[in-house]
Structures are given as structure tokens and as C-alpha cells.
Amino acid sequence: MNRRSFLGAGAGAVLGAARGRGESSTPSNVVMIFADDLGYGDLGCYGSGIPTPHLDGMARKGAQFGHFYSASAVCSPSRAALLTGRYPVRVNVPRVLSAGEPGGLAKDETTMAQMLKDSGYATSCVGKWHLGTDPGYMPTSRGFDEFYGMPYSHDMWPRPLMHNDEIIECPADISTLTQRYTQQAASFIQRSVASSKPFFLYLAHSAPHLPLAASPGFRYKSGQGLYGDVVGELDWSVGAVLQTLKELGVDGTTLVMFSSDNGPWYQGSSGPFRGRKGSTYEGGVRMPFLARMPGRIPAGLRSNALSSAMDILPTVAGLTGATLPPRPLDGVDLWPVLSGQADSVERDVLLYFDDVNLQCARMGDWKAHLARYNTPPYSPAPACGRQNLALPSPELYDLAADPGENYDRAEGNSTVLADIKARVNRLLGGFPAVVWNAWNDTQGRKVQDAPTDGLPVAGDN
Amino acid sequence: MNRRSFLGAGAGAVLGAARGRGESSTPSNVVMIFADDLGYGDLGCYGSGIPTPHLDGMARKGAQFGHFYSASAVCSPSRAALLTGRYPVRVNVPRVLSAGEPGGLAKDETTMAQMLKDSGYATSCVGKWHLGTDPGYMPTSRGFDEFYGMPYSHDMWPRPLMHNDEIIECPADISTLTQRYTQQAASFIQRSVASSKPFFLYLAHSAPHLPLAASPGFRYKSGQGLYGDVVGELDWSVGAVLQTLKELGVDGTTLVMFSSDNGPWYQGSSGPFRGRKGSTYEGGVRMPFLARMPGRIPAGLRSNALSSAMDILPTVAGLTGATLPPRPLDGVDLWPVLSGQADSVERDVLLYFDDVNLQCARMGDWKAHLARYNTPPYSPAPACGRQNLALPSPELYDLAADPGENYDRAEGNSTVLADIKARVNRLLGGFPAVVWNAWNDTQGRKVQDAPTDGLPVAGDN
Numbered sequence: 034m035n036r037r038s039f040l041g042a043g044a045g046a047v048l049g050a051a052r053g054r055g056e057s058s059t060p061s062n063v064v065m066i067f068a069d070d071l072g073y074g075d076l077g078c079y080g081s082g083i084p085t086p087h088l089d090g091m092a093r094k095g096a097q098f099g100h101f102y103s104a105s106a107v108c109s110p111s112r113a114a115l116l117t118g119r120y121p122v123r124v125n126v127p128r129v130l131s132a133g134e135p136g137g138l139a140k141d142e143t144t145m146a147q148m149l150k151d152s153g154y155a156t157s158c159v160g161k162w163h164l165g166t167d168p169g170y171m172p173t174s175r176g177f178d179e180f181y182g183m184p185y186s187h188d189m190w191p192r193p194l195m196h197n198d199e200i201i202e203c204p205a206d207i208s209t210l211t212q213r214y215t216q217q218a219a220s221f222i223q224r225s226v227a228s229s230k231p232f233f234l235y236l237a238h239s240a241p242h243l244p245l246a247a248s249p250g251f252r253y254k255s256g257q258g259l260y261g262d263v264v265g266e267l268d269w270s271v272g273a274v275l276q277t278l279k280e281l282g283v284d285g286t287t288l289v290m291f292s293s294d295n296g297p298w299y300q301g302s303s304g305p306f307r308g309r310k311g312s313t314y315e316g317g318v319r320m321p322f323l324a325r326m327p328g329r330i331p332a333g334l335r336s337n338a339l340s341s342a343m344d345i346l347p348t349v350a351g352l353t354g355a356t357l358p359p360r361p362l363d364g365v366d367l368w369p370v371l372s373g374q375a376d377s378v379e380r381d382v383l384l385y386f387d388d389v390n391l392q393c394a395r396m397g398d399w400k401a402h403l404a405r406y407n408t409p410p411y412s413p414a415p416a417c418g419r420q421n422l423a424l425p426s427p428e429l430y431d432l433a434a435d436p437g438e439n440y441d442r443a444e445g446n447s448t449v450l451a452d453i454k455a456r457v458n459r460l461l462g463g464f465p466a467v468v469w470n471a472w473n474d475t476q477g478r479k480v481q482d483a484p485t486d487g488l489p490v491a492g493d494n
Numbered sequence: 495m496n497r498r499s500f501l502g503a504g505a506g507a508v509l510g511a512a513r514g515r516g517e518s519s520t521p522s523n524v525v526m527i528f529a530d531d532l533g534y535g536d537l538g539c540y541g542s543g544i545p546t547p548h549l550d551g552m553a554r555k556g557a558q559f560g561h562f563y564s565a566s567a568v569c570s571p572s573r574a575a576l577l578t579g580r581y582p583v584r585v586n587v588p589r590v591l592s593a594g595e596p597g598g599l600a601k602d603e604t605t606m607a608q609m610l611k612d613s614g615y616a617t618s619c620v621g622k623w624h625l626g627t628d629p630g631y632m633p634t635s636r637g638f639d640e641f642y643g644m645p646y647s648h649d650m651w652p653r654p655l656m657h658n659d660e661i662i663e664c665p666a667d668i669s670t671l672t673q674r675y676t677q678q679a680a681s682f683i684q685r686s687v688a689s690s691k692p693f694f695l696y697l698a699h700s701a702p703h704l705p706l707a708a709s710p711g712f713r714y715k716s717g718q719g720l721y722g723d724v725v726g727e728l729d730w731s732v733g734a735v736l737q738t739l740k741e742l743g744v745d746g747t748t749l750v751m752f753s754s755d756n757g758p759w760y761q762g763s764s765g766p767f768r769g770r771k772g773s774t775y776e777g778g779v780r781m782p783f784l785a786r787m788p789g790r791i792p793a794g795l796r797s798n799a800l801s802s803a804m805d806i807l808p809t810v811a812g813l814t815g816a817t818l819p820p821r822p823l824d825g826v827d828l829w830p831v832l833s834g835q836a837d838s839v840e841r842d843v844l845l846y847f848d849d850v851n852l853q854c855a856r857m858g859d860w861k862a863h864l865a866r867y868n869t870p871p872y873s874p875a876p877a878c879g880r881q882n883l884a885l886p887s888p889e890l891y892d893l894a895a896d897p898g899e900n901y902d903r904a905e906g907n908s909t910v911l912a913d914i915k916a917r918v919n920r921l922l923g924g925f926p927a928v929v930w931n932a933w934n935d936t937q938g939r940k941v942q943d944a945p946t947d948g949l950p951v952a953g954d955n
Contacts (some may be wrong), residue, residue, distance in 0.1 A: 074900070082895055257901040302900035434543055439535070439763035440718040 060231035061326075061352050062287040063149065064222075064278070065345065066271060067115065067235070069108070069161060069186070069242035072297030073319050074304030075264055081302060083261040087272030088323060091291060095325030096334035096371055102341045103295050104363075105386060106310060106317030108186060109137075109163050111294040111342065112237070116144040116164070116175075118346030118364040120384065122468045127389045130163060132189040137165015138175065143358035145346045146233060147176030152355035155230040157221040159214050160237035161186065173197050177235070181217040183210075187239045208246040210239050211263075215270040219277045226281045231353070236274065240267045243298060260300040275325075284327060288352060291323040292342060307438045313385040313392040313402075314438055324371055331373040338370045338377045339395065361463065382456040389465075391472050394457050398433040399446075401453045404475045521692035522787075522813050523748040524610065525683075525739070526806065527732060528576065528696070530569070530622060530647070530703035533758030534780050535765025536725055542763060544722040548733030549784060552752060556786030557795035557832055563802045564756050565824075566847060567771060567778030569647060570598075570624050572755040572803065573698070577605040577625070577636075579807030579825040581845060583929045588850045591624060593650040598626015599636065604819035606807045607694060608637025613816035616691040618682040620675050621698035622647065634658055638696070642678040644671075648700045669707040671700050672724075676731040680738045687742045692814070697735065701728045704759060721761040736786075745788060749813060752784040753803060768899045774846040774853040774863075775899055785832055792834040799831045799838045800856065822924065843917040850926075852933050855918050859894040860907075862914045865936045 077085040078092040104114030109130045110121030116138070117124050125139035138144070146156040158172040160182040165171065172180035181196050187207050194205035194213075218236050225232035240263045247262040251269070255261030271291060278284040296303050296317040298310045308314025322340070324330055343364030350357045351366045369375035385393035393402050427450055428441040435442075443450060454476075461472050538546040539553040565575030570591045571582030577599070578585050586600035599605070607617040619633040621643040626632065633641035642657050648668050655666035655674075679697050686693035701724045708723040712730070716722030732752060739745035757764050757778040759771045769775025783801070785791055804825030811818045812827045830836035846854035854863050888911055889902040896903075904911060922933050 072900075074898075083901070253906055257896070258903040259905050260901050297900070300900060300902055302898055435718070437535075437763055439533070439758070439761060440544070440721050441761055442719040444720050445714055 074302030
């Protein structure tokens with residue numbers, strides 16, 4: 034891939050240049066940049082006071098989404114879903130992995146990296162992993178040619194910085210992580226282009242997760258405190274990656290995406306939404322999502338499509354022509370929206386889990402809070418961290434009229450609730466038994482009340 | 495007081511008609527309407543989708559405040575401060591009283607009702623009390639000529655509705671409470687006017703605290719669910735009170751105020767603010783405040799004065815000429831702001847307590863979160879209900895640039911923090927020992943580290 038092929042692809046324009054989608058033989062590269070605990074309201078283009086010129090530029094020159102969700106309000110499950118296109122409860126990562134915890138992302142799951150590697154891509158994971166540290170669970174066993182980063186969150190000890198399977202610094206100096214990750218990302222892109230291999234870069238920043246640390250050049254620069262400085266450095270990193278792609282002549286053939294794993298923790302803004310990290314209120318799971326591919330994604334596209342991080346794997350498969358993993362996917366191909374050909378994607382119902390417990394489901398603009406407990410600990414913790422609310426009865430919110438989930442509309446809308454519950458029952462019937470049983474438990478049903486449409490009650494997928 | 499005297503007072507205009515503030519001999523009446531768990535964002539004039547035409551009309555024809563605070567994020571302490579002009583920790587109500595709990599608002603405190611009664615006013619408490627149920631603690635022992643309402647929250651049992659000291663219904667039918675409170679309020683106003691007595695009405699609605707219930711005429715009317723319907727009925731009640739004042743010819747000589755005791759609980763909106771009921775983030779304590787007195791308060795006045803429910807007692811004293819209680823007040827007279835003569839009031843520092851623990855302090859636009867624990871339970875509960883955050887170090891927020899308290903600005907602003915702490919130390923030195931000791935404990939100081947300016951460390955006021 035050289036300057037000439039980039040120009041050719043750019044001229045080829047919207048109808049497709051990649052193997053997966055059209056005429057050109059130039060394979061599309063994929064860069065997924067994932068922030069840690071960055072909130073919906075933390076980017077300039079999403080209303081923040083933090084200056085984020087490079088991410089705002091991505092939004093101007095590409096697509097910006099307003100109804101994009103992580104698949105979990107906490108770290109490990111969210112990442113498991115991003116890399117598999119499936120709900121975390123299906124892939125054995127329903128909750129955050131502690132440091133040194135055995136196991137991780139189920140070994141028989143196919144990651145996006147493995148999918149692309151099988152399709153001839155160079156693959157690299159730079160940054161935070163957090164999907165298992167046992168042999169066979171680290172990135173280099175899960176489809177990544179190389180790994181540079183931390184095996185879990187940098188507030189967990191002993192905080193090792195690793196290169197492939199080797200610890201190169203412990204505890205890592207966290208103030209220079211963003212700089213070093215960016216350097217590694219650029220190096221990988223350069224090496225891939227030099228070897229004429231299509232590439233997949235998963236750049237999973239440790240920022241702006243606590244503890245906060247910015248390198249000296251970014252301290253006191255944002256005017257929004259240390260958190261703002263850290264986001265400012267993250268923004269710089271995005272700009273550096275985009276600049277590298279441009280200099281190497283591959284920015285027209287590279288799909289660059291940006292999102293975050295879950296809502297903000299102590300610091301950071303969830304924008305107009307209720308709740309933060311750990312909550313199944315929107316603030317825990319509604320994420321910024323930007324996608325840029327000049328000539329393929331229309332500049333300035335704004336989408337309210339109901340979309341999810343689980344959609345990225347099938348979207349990338351469609352774009353690159355890679356073969357989808359053999360198991361049922363929960364994500365759908367977003368390309369019709371990204372390319373400006375459709376306003377929405379087909380989605381029966383979107384589920385929100387807390388561990389194995391289904392908490393909420395969204396259908397169109399309606400969001401139902403469904404978990405019910407017969408002996409409710411009716412505690413006033415709805416807007417906070419890890420704990421989600423035990424409800425005496427289901428609640429229903431109209432996210433179009435009431436994005437802050439302030440006014441329960443369940444009364445008078447029982448048919449909407451019944452429709453959502455029917456869809457949930459159909460979908461969850463195909464989930465692992467532990468999920469299906471937990472769901473039935475909150476509904477006051479016996480486990481043997483299996484769905485009537487023949488779906489398995491205790492599936493292992 | 496008759497139609498003629500109202501017209502005379504109206505013609506008398508802004509420079510003062512009441513005994514306390516000027517030429518006319520017509521005493522001003524006072525109506526304080528207090529909602530329960532209504533959030534900052536729950537009125538139309540504060541951005542809600544709930545239609546509240548009568549409250550919006552109050553805002554158009556009077557003053558609307560944007561930086562008005564309750565003195566506590568929970569019920570009993572907030573009400574204790576409203577009625578005494580003093581921080582709840584000074585008047586023996588640092589926390590919510592349970593049903594049947596002994597004691598209540600310290601007997602040697604003077605309520606606003608007692609202050610006005612001593613000045614010749616008829617006084618009535620209609621609605622929720624929650625400042626003590628023992629003999630000597632109920633409204634009729636605390637300066638109110640009469641009481642019609644509930645002794646505590648209507649989610650507490652056995653939920654009695656009382657008239658003076660008599661239980662007239664138990665458990666009370668909560669769906670008609672707003673109607674019955676409004677009827678009682680109108681009756682009191684009519685009787686007072688008929689007897690030519692100036693009057694003080696404290697109308698403390700039980701709505702929209704949970705459990706929610708609206709009377710049949712208001713069900714399904716708001717388009718914002720049952721919570722919206724309940725707020726709609728509350729708005730209707732405000733309109734009915736204003737209409738009664740108008741029909742009796744006293745709306746020009748009556749100061750009508752509206753606010754809420756604390757932020758929203760499960761339902762309801764805290765507007766742009768973080769946190770809800772129980773939290774010392776702004777969402778727990780920033781309240782709507784409207785004040786209407788045609789001819790005295792300029793129509794359409796909008797104020798960002800740093801103000802508090804504790805200011806109401808001194809404001810009312812100034813307006814009516816009543817004698818202030820003998821103890822140190824934490825509130826200040828808001829009349830210069832309400833009358834359009836000043837933009838702000840003098841306030842050294844505003845304190846936010848959780849029980850006896852000082853959590854935060856506001857100085858100008860800066861708000862410091864000050865509580866520090868040496869062994870912090872660093873739990874992710876900052877945005878939720880009762881629990882407030884144990885911080886490893888103080889945080890500082892610029893509420894002008896960052897009303898959502900998302901971006902800690904402590905780094906680089908140590909002089910601001912030091913200034914706030916110095917003011918807190920001076921002020922808290924005059925507080926009860928339990929408060930001063932708790933404050934020192936979070937600062938890692940010995941209790942004997944008394945303030946050096948001679949203020950008592952273990953005062954009983």
C-alpha cells in the first residue's frame with residue numbers, strides 16, 4: 034500500500050473500495066480507539082468544555098452517533114462484547130475481572146482480531162486488555178500478533194506494563210502511558226504499511242480511568258482540571274494516529290473508530306443522562322461514537338441509529354470481507370448507516386445487563402427497567418455506581434422526550450411493556466441458563482417456564 | 495384588609511407598604527409553599543417537559559432564582575433550617591426523623607411561625623411537618639395556631655392525617671391530599687382576611703414524594719407519567735392559592751414563595767446537576783425558588799444570587815417588621831435582591847452537610863468537596879442517594895463553567911481551597927461540638943485544635 038493506492042481508493046469514493054464491499058482490491062484497514070471510563074459528555078463535539086480538536090475534527094470529517102451503547106456499564110464485559118459482537122453474558126465475561134483472576138473471555142469465542150488475522154491482517158493490541166491473564170487468554174493468544182500495554186486496569190496491582198508476554202516495567206509509570214501507547218500504535222501502522230499488509234489496530238487507552246495522570250506537556254492545559262488534561266492528551270493521541278495514517282497515505286483506506294467502554298466514574302460527564310459507570314441508566318452505557326473513513330463515510334454524518342459496540346465486529350467483517358465467527362451475533366452491520374444509505378438498522382430489542390441480571394431493554398425510543406424483586410431492598414441508589422435499582426414494578430421511559438429517565442411512563446403504557454417483555458423472553462431463551470434463570474427469577478416465574486417458541490432454555494451460547 | 499386596602503398597597507408600589515419596610519400600615523402576609531422531593535428540573539420554567547402553567551406564571555410575574563439551596567439534601571433537616579434560618583446541625587435536626595422518634599426541632603429554637611405569631615399574625619401549617627411528634631414538638635406547639643396534615647412523610651406508617659392534635663384519618667387516602675391541603679389553605683386565608691389579621695401560611699405539600707398519587711382529575715394529564723401528573727396537581731394547587739389571594743384582594747400585600755425541600759428521589763429531574771436526594775452534589779440541594787409580590791418584586795426578575803432557604807426567615811422578618819429570634823442566624827435578608835435593588839447578598843461561605851458531617855462548601859462560584867478519610871472506602875457512589883463520597887483529597891469545582899461537577903479543579907487552585915477551608919474553620923468554630931469534632935476528624939486534626947480567633951469550640955448553638 035503506498036501513496037498511489039491511497040489516491041486511487043480516495044477517487045474510488047463511496048460505492049466501495051475494499052474487498053468486502055466492492056470494486057477495488059485495496060483492503061480496508063481498521064483502527065479501533067477505545068477510551069476507558071470516558072463519559073458521553075466529555076468531548077467537545079458532545080458538549081464538553083474540554084477542548085478536543087482532533088476528535089471534533091473526526092466528527093466533522095466523519096460520522097457522529099447519538100444513540101450508541103457499550104454492552105456493559107463496566108470494563109471487562111464491555112470489551113468482551115466489542116471484540117466478539119456478542120453480549121458479555123454469552124462469552125463468559127459478565128463482570129469485571131480482578132487482577133490475576135483465572136479464566137477470561139471464553140476460549141472458544143472468536144475475537145475481531147482473530148477474524149481479521151484469519152483474513153490476512155496484521156493485528157495489534159495496544160493498551161488495556163482486561164479479558165484474562167492466564168495462559169491462552171492474553172491478546173497474543175486471542176488473535177493479536179502483538180501486544181503492548183497493561184493486562185488490566187491501572188488501578189489494579191502490581192500494574193505491569195507488558196510487551197507481548199513479557200513484563201517490561203512494574204509498576205508502570207502511568208503519566209507517560211498515552212505517549213508510549215501512541216508511539217507503539219504509530220510504529221505498528223508504519224510496519225504494517227511497509228510490509229504491505231492490511232492491519233487492525235486495537236488502541237485501548239488506559240485514560241481517563243483513575244488514577245489520572247497526564248504527561249508534563251499536557252498538565253494545566255485544558256482549563257478543566259487534571260481530568261480535562263488527560264482527555265486533552267487522549268485527543269492529541271487520536272490526532273497523532275490520524276496524522277500517521279495520512280502521512281503513510283492510508284487514511285482513505287482506513288476505517289478509524291472512537292468510543293469508550295462505559296460511563297464516567299468519579300470524574301467526567303455523562304452529558305444529559307442519569308447515572309454513571311456501573312449504572313444501567315443511560316449515563317452508564319450511552320457512549321460517544323465517531324467513525325471516519327474519507328470518501329466512504331460522508332463528512333458530518335449525524336446518526337441517531339440505535340447502535341452498539343457489538344455492531345462493530347459485523348460492520349468490520351462486512352467492510353473487509355472477513356468471515357464472520359460461527360456463533361450467533363448480537364451486533365448488526367452498521368455500514369448502511371455509516372455510508373449514509375440508511376437512517377437505522379434493524380434491532381428487535383437492546384438489552385442492558387448488570388452481571389448476569391437483565392436490568393433494562395430498549396425498543397425504539399422506549400426503555401424499560403424490568404428487574405423486579407418481590408422483597409425489594411427499596412434503597413435510594415438509582416443514580417449511583419455499581420448498584421442498580423431493585424424496582425417494585427417495571428418502569429418505562431421515553432428516551433426521546435425524557436433522555437434523563439426522570440418520568441416513569443409505565444402507567445397507561447402496558448402494551449408497550451408487554452411487547453418489550455415478549456421480545457426479551459424470545460431473545461433470552463437463547464442465552465446461557467444462568468441468564469435465563471436470573472431473568473425468570475426477577476419476573477416471579479419458575480425456571481421451567483421456558484419460552485414457547487422452541488428456543489433453548491439453557492443454551493451454552 | 496379589604497379590596498380597598500389591596501388597591502392602596504398596589505398603588506403604593508416598590509418602595510414599601512409593609513410595616514417592616516416603609517410607609518404603609520398594611521402588614522404583609524406571607525405564604526410559603528414547599529414541595530417534597532421536587533427536583534430543580536421539574537418545573538416548566540426550569541426546563542421540564544411537565545406543564546406547570548401556574549408556577550411558570552409566578553416566575554413571569556415575580557422572581558426566579560438559579561442558585562437557591564435547601565440547607566440539607568433530605569427532608570427533616572431541610573425543613574428545620576427553613577423554619578429557623580439556621581443550619582440543621584445547630585437546631586438538633588441533623589438527619590431525617592423516623593416515625594415516632596422522640597424529640598425533634600430543639601424546643602428553645604424560635605420558628606418563623608412563632609416569630610410572626612409574636613408579631614400578631616395568624617399562622618397555619620398545612621401539609622407535612624416532620625420536625626417531631628412528641629408533646630411540645632408538633633406544629634401547634636411551635637408557633638402555628640393550627641395544623642392540618644401529616645406528622646411525617648406519607649411513606650411512613652401508620653400514615654395518619656391530623657387536624658391539630660387529633661388523628662382524623664388513618665391511614666390517609668393519599669390520592670386526595672393535595673386537594674384537601676389546598677382547601678384548608680384557602681379556608682385559612684379566607685378566615686384570616688375576614689378577621690383582618692395578617693397571616694402566615696406554611697403549605698408543605700406531601701407531593702411529589704413517593705408513593706405517588708394524583709386525584710382522578712389529574713391522572714394521565716401531564717403526558718409525563720404519574721410523577722408529572724402529581725406535579726401538575728401541585729401546580730394547580732399553587733394556582734388555586736394565588737386565585738384565592740386575588741379574589742380576596744390581598745395578592746398585592748402577600749409575599750408568596752415556592753421551593754422544595756431537597757432533590758428528586760427515584761423519579762423527577764435534578765436538571766443539569768449531578769446527584770439526587772441525599773447527595774451533597776448540586777442535584778441534592780439546588781432548588782427551584784420563586785417569589786411573587788406584585789408591585790414589590792419586579793415581574794420577571796431573574797437572580798443568580800447565592801441564596802438559601804435559611805434566608806427566608808430574615809427576609810420575612812425584614813418585610814413584616816417582626817423581631818428576629820435571638821440566636822445567630824445563618825440566613826441573610828434577601829429583600830435587596832427580591833426588590834431588584836441588588837444582584838447579590840453577602841455570604842462568606844455556604845455549607846453542605848450530610849448529617850453532622852460537613853461535606854462541601856461554596857464560595858462564589860467555587861464549590862469544594864472537603865471531607866477526607868484516611869482510610870477511604872473509595873466506593874463508586876458519588877451520584878447516588880444517601881451516601882456521599884469519601885474523598886482521598888479535597889476536590890474543587892467551578893460551578894459557573896462546570897455546573898455538573900464533572901471536572902475537579904483542585905490541582906493548581908490550592909489558594910482557593912485554603913481560603914475556603916479558612917472560612918469553614920472560622921464558621922464551624924461556632925457550631926455544636928459534635929459538628930466541629932467531625933470536621934476536624936476528616937481533616938486529620940485533633941479535636942483540641944480549636945480555632946484561634948476565640949470562637950467557642952463546643953458551642954451549643
